[in-house]
Amino acid sequence: MKIRSVLLTYILFISIFSSAQNIYTGAEQMDKLIPLLKGKSVGLVVNHSSLIGSTGTHLLDTLLSQNIKVKKIFAPEHGFRGTADAGEHISNGKDKKSGLPIISLYGKNKKPTSTQLKDIDILLFDIQDVGARFFTYISTMHYVMEACAKNDKPLIITDRPNPCDYVDGPVRKDFLKSFVSLDPIPLLHGCTIGELANMINEEGWLDKGLKARITVIPIIGWKHSDPYSPTVKPSPNLPNETAVAFYPSLCPFEGTAISVGRGTKYPFQVIGSPDIKVYTYSFTPRSMNGFDKNPLYKDRKCFGNNLRNINPPKGLSLQYIISYYKEYKKNGKGNSFFTRPKWFDTLMGDSLVRKMIIDGADERQIEASWEGDLNRYKEIRNKYLLY
Incomplete structure (x- = not known):
């Protein structure tokens, strides 16, 4: 007893903290x-x-x-x-x-x-x-x-x-x-x-x-557009709110030759590759329990970007994928950028995005390609909003 x-006293304390x-x-x-x-x-x-x-x-x-x-x-x-x-x-x-x-x-x-x-x-x-x-x-x-x-x-x-x-x-x-x-x-x-x-x-x-x-x-005390930071990392490679914010924009990189920082303490906050060295920041993925035991480019130095002190995009941004593809193409490695094209398409949900990147479309042109479907989805979503 x-x-x-x-x-029960502890639960009451937590409830007071939450309130x-x-x-x-x-x-x-x-x-x-x-x-x-x-x-x-x-x-x-x-x-x-x-x-x-x-x-x-x-x-x-x-x-x-x-x-x-x-x-x-x-x-x-x-x-x-x-x-x-x-x-x-x-x-x-x-x-x-x-x-x-x-x-x-x-x-x-x-x-x-x-x-x-x-x-x-x-x-x-x-x-x-x-x-x-x-x-x-x-x-x-x-x-x-x-x-x-x-x-x-x-x-x-x-x-x-x-x-x-x-x-x-x-x-x-x-x-x-x-x-x-x-x-x-x-x-x-x-x-x-x-x-x-x-x-x-x-x-x-x-x-x-x-x-x-x-x-x-339902949740009490939260509505759409209110900021929220999970109190525990939702998965092993989303250790903080910065990683969560960048995750939607960086996860499609998993179908490319670019590391998203798995095997570091900053997954989905650093990106890079050993193949191109136009960026000064570097990191080396290692086998890490609690993060990733067999990351891409394990024990190889990758050159790229540190995103930890950059404001995350408010929504989806394709700027990183487009810019890295351009760097690969500039260095004669364009054909080796999409290492798993079907996986990239599956994550993106649409094969047209990859094709438009290869054809040189900019971010606004690609966004326009899904605008109609997105507007139809918003009409569906409106019927189910609770907050």
């Missing part, structure tokens, strides 16, 4: 959440970002302290504790602290199966998104929604603010549908996960037009 009392910041995430609103879960067998779709307050306890620990019967944990890319590299295989396992089974939703099993949901009455999804289409937590949410719809399981989504809250970039073309581009939304979708879930559900984007039984617990 004493331990529980101390934990001082004037933001309550959905997961912090226990008065709304507990009545929905009481007496039910619960499955959690959570990771390391599922915290209560700025330095709070994990949602799992909080629910267990409230005698909520959590049966199992479903973990997305990077795993339950958020330490696995991008694309690294995630195995099923057991949480050492609670003893609960952990089921991976990354790899071959991206969607909870009927067997895995058989002993579950209700699922709860609580993960910090960053607002970019290719950040795979929202694809995991899509598949969880499908599984809930097919197995008649209700789903609670505890909403969190979008730290990169812009609507920008190409809307994903149908032929480039993949786990990093699952829904027909722009590169920067401008939604919270709760808004996006309602959009996916009501626009008929689930398999065979299925609809999930969703309850969204």
